[in-house]
Amino acid sequence: MAKRLIPLFNRVLVEKIVPPSKTNAGILLPEKSSKLNSGKVIAVGPGIHSKDGKLIPVAVNEGDTVLLPEYGGTEVKLDNKEYHLYRDDDILGTLHD
Structure with a gap:
């Protein structure tokens, strides 16, 4: 049975993207080449409530690629x-093609 984690509050569940260590032709790539710390958002919490009770939603969505x-x-x-x-405010930004 597969488990599903639904984050609470302003938490974001991310699966880190691991860059390939070699090309399709079999050429080994240096470890530091294009090492961008990124991930795919798997699930997001509903957000947090402000002091006046308004819900502040999480800034990213499921499926987003984030820095x-x-x-x-x-x-x-x-x-x-x-x-x-991660907390929503710990994520540095979203990545787009």
Whole structure:
């Protein structure tokens, strides 16, 4: 049975994107080449409430590709896959093609 984690408050569940270590032709790539700390948003919480009770929604959506800080987040393992939980305000931005 697959587990599904729904984050609470302003938390965001992210699966980090691991860049390929070699090309399709088999050429090994240096470890530092294009090492961008990014991930795909798997699930988002509903947001947090302001002091006056209004809901402030999370700024990203499921499926977004996001830029992550070098450090931080809480590691979570579900069904032998590794994910990370971040606060909405820890995410640096979204990446678009």
